[in-house]
Amino acid sequence: MKKTLVLLAAVLLSLPATLFAHRLDEYLEATILSLDAGRVVGSMRLVPGVAVSAAVIASIDTNGDGVISEVERQTYAQRVLNDLSLSVDGRPLALRLISADFPPLDGMKQGIGEIHIDFSAELFEGGMNRRLIFENRHKSEIAVYLVNSLIPNDRKIQITVQSRNENQSFYQVDFTQSANAGRTNPPTLSGFAGAFRLGMRHIAEGTDHLLFLIALLLPAPLLALGTRWGSFASVRVSLIRIVRIVTAFTLGHSLTLALAAFGVVSLSSRPVEVMIAVSILVSAIHAIRPLFPGREAAIAAFFGLIHGLAFASALSKLGFDGWYRLVSLMGFNLGIETMQLAVVAAILPSLLLLSRTRSYSALRIGGGLFAAFASMGWIAERALNVPTAIGPVVETAARYGGEIAAALFVISLLCWVGRDFSQLLPKF
Amino acid sequence: MKHGESNVNRILSLVLATGGFVALAGYFAMSGNTAAQAAVDSQTQAVVTAANAFLNTLTADQRQKVQFPFSPQKTASAAKFSRSGPAGRPVGTPPPQSPQGRDHGGPLGQGPGGGPGMGPPGGFVGEKYGDAVWSNYPVSDVPRPGLQIGSLSAGQRTAAMHLLQVLLSPGGYQKVLEIMGSDQALADSGTPFASGSAVYTIGIFGSPSATSPWMLQFGGHHLGLNIVIAGEHGVGTPNLTGAQPAVYTAGGKTVRVLAAENDKAFALLDALDDSQRKQATLNYRVGDLVLGPGQAGKVIQPEGLKASAMNDKQRALLLDVISQWVGIVNDAYTAPRLAEIKAGLEDTYFAWSGPATHEPGKNGSSYYRIQGPRLVIEFSPQGVGGDPTMHVHTIYRDPTNDYGVRFTLPQ
Numbered sequence: 087m088k089k090t091l092v093l094l095a096a097v098l099l100s101l102p103a104t105l106f107a108h109r110l111d112e113y114l115e116a117t118i119l120s121l122d123a124g125r126v127v128g129s130m131r132l133v134p135g136v137a138v139s140a141a142v143i144a145s146i147d148t149n150g151d152g153v154i155s156e157v158e159r160q161t162y163a164q165r166v167l168n169d170l171s172l173s174v175d176g177r178p179l180a181l182r183l184i185s186a187d188f189p190p191l192d193g194m195k196q197g198i199g200e201i202h203i204d205f206s207a208e209l210f211e212g213g214m215n216r217r218l219i220f221e222n223r224h225k226s227e228i229a230v231y232l233v234n235s236l237i238p239n240d241r242k243i244q245i246t247v248q249s250r251n252e253n254q255s256f257y258q259v260d261f262t263q264s265a266n267a268g269r270t271n272p273p274t275l276s277g278f279a280g281a282f283r284l285g286m287r288h289i290a291e292g293t294d295h296l297l298f299l300i301a302l303l304l305p306a307p308l309l310a311l312g313t314r315w316g317s318f319a320s321v322r323v324s325l326i327r328i329v330r331i332v333t334a335f336t337l338g339h340s341l342t343l344a345l346a347a348f349g350v351v352s353l354s355s356r357p358v359e360v361m362i363a364v365s366i367l368v369s370a371i372h373a374i375r376p377l378f379p380g381r382e383a384a385i386a387a388f389f390g391l392i393h394g395l396a397f398a399s400a401l402s403k404l405g406f407d408g409w410y411r412l413v414s415l416m417g418f419n420l421g422i423e424t425m426q427l428a429v430v431a432a433i434l435p436s437l438l439l440l441s442r443t444r445s446y447s448a449l450r451i452g453g454g455l456f457a458a459f460a461s462m463g464w465i466a467e468r469a470l471n472v473p474t475a476i477g478p479v480v481e482t483a484a485r486y487g488g489e490i491a492a493a494l495f496v497i498s499l500l501c502w503v504g505r506d507f508s509q510l511l512p513k514f
Numbered sequence: 515m516k517h518g519e520s521n522v523n524r525i526l527s528l529v530l531a532t533g534g535f536v537a538l539a540g541y542f543a544m545s546g547n548t549a550a551q552a553a554v555d556s557q558t559q560a561v562v563t564a565a566n567a568f569l570n571t572l573t574a575d576q577r578q579k580v581q582f583p584f585s586p587q588k589t590a591s592a593a594k595f596s597r598s599g600p601a602g603r604p605v606g607t608p609p610p611q612s613p614q615g616r617d618h619g620g621p622l623g624q625g626p627g628g629g630p631g632m633g634p635p636g637g638f639v640g641e642k643y644g645d646a647v648w649s650n651y652p653v654s655d656v657p658r659p660g661l662q663i664g665s666l667s668a669g670q671r672t673a674a675m676h677l678l679q680v681l682l683s684p685g686g687y688q689k690v691l692e693i694m695g696s697d698q699a700l701a702d703s704g705t706p707f708a709s710g711s712a713v714y715t716i717g718i719f720g721s722p723s724a725t726s727p728w729m730l731q732f733g734g735h736h737l738g739l740n741i742v743i744a745g746e747h748g749v750g751t752p753n754l755t756g757a758q759p760a761v762y763t764a765g766g767k768t769v770r771v772l773a774a775e776n777d778k779a780f781a782l783l784d785a786l787d788d789s790q791r792k793q794a795t796l797n798y799r800v801g802d803l804v805l806g807p808g809q810a811g812k813v814i815q816p817e818g819l820k821a822s823a824m825n826d827k828q829r830a831l832l833l834d835v836i837s838q839w840v841g842i843v844n845d846a847y848t849a850p851r852l853a854e855i856k857a858g859l860e861d862t863y864f865a866w867s868g869p870a871t872h873e874p875g876k877n878g879s880s881y882y883r884i885q886g887p888r889l890v891i892e893f894s895p896q897g898v899g900g901d902p903t904m905h906v907h908t909i910y911r912d913p914t915n916d917y918g919v920r921f922t923l924p925q
Contacts, residue, residue: 110900114802118812131638131808189594189639198655200638200808202592230801230897234814245815250798259815279860 110197111137113225116232119218121261123240126172126179126218127206136197138228143194154188162186163203169224172207175216179207218259226255233257281414285421288397289429293484294362294464295393296429301369301457302331302386303430304450307441310379315450318442325438327382332430334383338390339397340419346398347415358395359468365389366461373454397422432491436498443501449494555746557846558724562743564680565722565730568673572661576670580661582645584720584728586922590752590810593642593649593656641738641752641807643917646719646731648738649807650754650907653715654708658733664712674716678732681741681748686842692771693737693755699762700735709735727922736907738807741843742918748847749918751911752810753839758896758905760877768875772906775838775893776877782831783870786819790828794819796867800881803894803909813913816885818865832864836884839891839910855889862886868895876903888914 114133119126134142146162147154154162163186172179184206189199222231231254235245238261247260289295307324308315319327345351369385371377378385397418440446463476483490569577639656640649649656663671679687694711701710713734720728727744736756742749757771770776786794796817805812821829836855841848855862868880877895879902884891890911895902914920 112801112897116802116804118804118809118814187638193639193655196655198639198651202638230799232800232802232804234804237813237815248815248817250796252798254798254800 110135111228112230113138113142113228114230114232115222115224117220117222118234118236119220119259120236121218121238121240121243121245121259122209123242123263125206125209126174127184128170128172128181128204128220130166130201130203130205132166132201132203133199134194134197135228136195139194139197141228142225143191146188147191152191154191159186159188166203166224167205169222170205171219171221171223173219174209175212177210179209181205181207212263214262214264216261216263218261220257220259222255229253229255231255235259278413278417281417282421282424285397285418285423286425287421288418289422289425292396293480294366295396296426296484297457297460297480298362298366298369298389298393299332299335299386299426299430300433301366301373301454302335302382303328303433303437304373304453305376305379306331306382307437308446308450310376313375315376315447318446321438324441328430328434328437330383331386332426334387335390335393336423336426338387339394339422340390342391342394343397343419344394344415346395351395355396355399356468358392358399360465361392362389362396363461363464363468365392366457367465370454370457370461373450373457429487432488433494436491436494439502440494440498443498443505445497445501555724557844558743558746558748560680561677561748562722562724564673564677565718568670568677569718569722571667571670571673576661576666580716580718581721582659582717582719585644586727586917586919587644588811588919588923590641590643590808590917592638592808593640593647594638638808641810643729643740643810644719646717646729646740648731648733648740648752648754650736650738650756652705652707652709652735653713658715658717658731660715660717660731662712663714663716664710677716677730681730681844683841683844683848686844689755689772689842690732690737690739692769693757694734695764695769696757696759696762696771697735697737699764700758727918729917739842740917742922744918744921747850747918747921748843749912749915749921750840750843750847750851752916753842753910754807754908755839755842755910756905756907760904760906761875770875770877772877772893772908775835775908776872776906778831778835778838779866779882779893780870780872780878782828782835782864783866785828785831786824790819790823791866791870793823794864794866795870796865798867800867800883800894801897803892803907804883805890805892805911806907806909810911810916811913813890814885816863816865818863818883818885820860821862821864821886822860829859832862832884833859836889836891839908842910855886858887858889862889872903877906879903888912 112135114131114135116131116133118129120129144150145165146158148158148161149155160183163183167181167183170181172181182205184204185202186204187202188194189201193199194201220233222229222233233250233254235248238245242264243261244264245259245261247258249258250256305315306327307319307321309317309319311317318324342351368377368389372382372385440449460476460480463474466472466474467476569580572580639651640647645659647656647658649658653662663674666674678690682690694714697714698710711734714737715731715733717731718728719731720726722728722743725745727742729740729742731741732739733754736754736758738752738754739750740752755772755775760772761768761770763769783791783794803809804814821832824832833852833856837848837852840851840855843851863883863885865883865885866880867882869878870880872878872880879895879897881895882893890909890913893908894906896905896907
């Protein structure tokens with residue numbers, strides 16, 4: 087016994103230090119799975135340690151000629167796949183080799199270089215709650231296993247629970263696979279705060295909602311004179327109107343958002359998106375020539391109902407149920423209102439100042455035309471599938487929203503001061 | 515319009531104008547943050563100056579070996595080598611200009627190549643971004659593009675180290691020195707492969723500039739520093755640090771490399787209550803980095819304890835652990851990165867595998883991972899037949915901004 091220990095110590099001491107730099111007596115086998123609607127893809131890295139590389143190489147280079155031939159690559163990769171098992175909902179899946187990539191043999195002897203094997207399997211359709219089991223038995227006497235799943239790209243698939251045995255040779259993934267598709271990846275948000283942030287972001291990035299509101303606010307400080315916009319309606323009247331418009335819009339979209347969030351109403355998103363574009367066009371024309379003077383609030387409430395349906399589709403990406411849905415609905419809605427009020431507050435002083443000067447018609451008509459063109463672009467895109475340049479243009483404008491609002495304010499201030507001066511000077 | 519109402523209007527307008535001014539000032543204070551901005555700008559300027567100072571010490575021949583084009587790409591690929599001989603390339607031998615085999619994961623049926631007796635070229639050995647290559651393998655096995663420190667004259671070396679000093683925080687620079695010191699200790703113990711501080715390699719990708727993006731790579735056996743400078747931004751991901759031996763003696767002083775990275779994680783674990791610790795602890799062994807070299811851009815399903823289930827003190831400890839990686843670059847680049855990580859902290863996970871204690875004066879043998887919306891950190895003691903507390907690999911990534919793609923390739 088003692089003799090054996092001494093011998094072992096002697097062997098260990100005589101090993102070159104290089105061994106300590108790399109894997110020694112282990113065979114690292116790391117797998118990353120990615121789940122998609124119709125298939126599972128596995129990506130494996132296999133790294134034999136120096137002390138076991140000879141054995142691993144022998145099982146790859148079976149004829150021992152020092153070269154890994156095409157046949158030997160295929161054969162070994164297939165052997166690895168045979169040592170794996172992948173099942174979903176208790177049904178085994180057939181693994182198909184995608185690629186196998188080997189380092190040069192002398193690299194492997196030094197314990198560097200990794201074998202990469204990629205495989206895939208068809209994923210049959212199933213229910214909502216599913217379970218995947220992956221097992222790796224390849225060279226279990228020397229293996230160090232690692233296994234993980236990527237966060238699925240497909241929004242419909244959500245991993246709920248992962249479990250493994252102690253050496254990771256057994257890996258179980260519970261996931262849900264729902265039928266309704268989403269447009270983008272879900273933000274990893276939860277609860278009220280997350281929904282609040284999502285709501286704020288939805289408005290900040292949802293330029294179409296903002297454009298509708300701004301276009302509707304443009305003529306708010308003015309009195310309609312028949313078919314034309316006339317003079318300034320006094321600050322108090324303007325403020326009251328603006329508050330009424332914003333409140334009406336809020337009531338409208340809150341109502342449909344709540345109804346849609348609880349599944350009372352549902353509309354496919356395309357008609358909703360088109361209607362939103364139409365609502366911008368209507369309010370843009372109204373900014374240029376009065377269409378419904380004095381009834382802006384009613385119009386805001388009506389189109390608010392439609393915008394609410396679009397908000398609901400954004401909220402549905404959070405996918406909460408029951409109480410959480412209520413909490414996230416409130417957070418989301420408050421986030422929307424907060425962002426909306428911030429935007430109104432940012433442009434309100436400019437509107438009021440500038441509306442007392444002759445330059446206001448330039449802003450009103452210019453803004454109205456911009457909104458009209460943007461909405462027509464969106465209508466073409468959304469209803470007729472005609473690609474237009476309007477998306478990037480509006481996105482760019484929105485990115486400099488803060489700067490634009492600031493510039494507008496400075497211009498408004500200059501115009502207003504100039505106007506007051508000309509009025510005040512003769513008095514003194 | 516009545517005279518009275520006009521006055522009311524004038525007063526209201528004045529109030530609005532004042533309010534607008536305040537809003538405007540607030541807007542610029544928030545988005546401009548001019549003082550901090552100036553600090554960042556001057557930081558980049560200092561880095562550019564130091565980089566040019568280093569380049570100016572070099573001969574034309576050396577410059578050719580240290581400078582490479584910088585061509586931002588969406589993600590990194592696998593570096594492969596068809597090796598031309600046994601390991602142990604003599605120290606100081608210039609590495610090949612660029613590694614062979616540009617493409618990723620050659621499918622089966624690709625024609626074989628390489629020299630006789632070597633099999634087809636291939637086999638992943640590192641992560642490649644344009645001409646830049648880093649790895650956790652020794653420099654002799656996986657040559658890094660650029661100039662080795664050992665090949666530089668004393669003045670050139672000083673200029674190179676000064677560049678690192680300007681680019682990194684004092685703590686980050688110290689960490690780099692300790693990692694090199696550890697590798698030197700390994701070399702002094704006698705290795706048939708190239709190790710030691712002399713083989714650490716510096717490469718500059720693109721021209722140092724305060725406006726257009728470029729990259730600096732510095733690395734060796736247990737270090738892969740990739741720093742992309744894009745105007746005021748300085749991005750330090752991906753970053754590989756490691757140590758073997760993790761504890762060494764130099765000049766009569768005992769140094770424990772990555773000690774804070776180890777100890778602060780244990781401090782966080784200790785601060786958790788029983789149910790939190792249960793949630794954080796994985797029931798399985800993790801034998802290696804999951805997202806090491808070559809795994810760029812992958813986002814795995816997170817596990818462990820979510821920071822939203824931590825109290826303020828625990829969250830502060832978590833941030834403290836994270837800061838050990840984030841803060842390797844200088845403060846001007848660290849601050850915005852930390853702010854970004856703080857913003858996503860609620861959705862950040864802490865996962866642990868291994869013993870809950872470590873011997874004083876030694877690193878632990880436990881693996882941990884921190885994963886957030888813009889962050890992956892792994893600390894992986896390497897068993898590999900030796901003492902795992904003496905050998906560690908770590909990785910720090912930003913799956914949304916490795917190599918600064920968010921600034922070099924904006925959507």
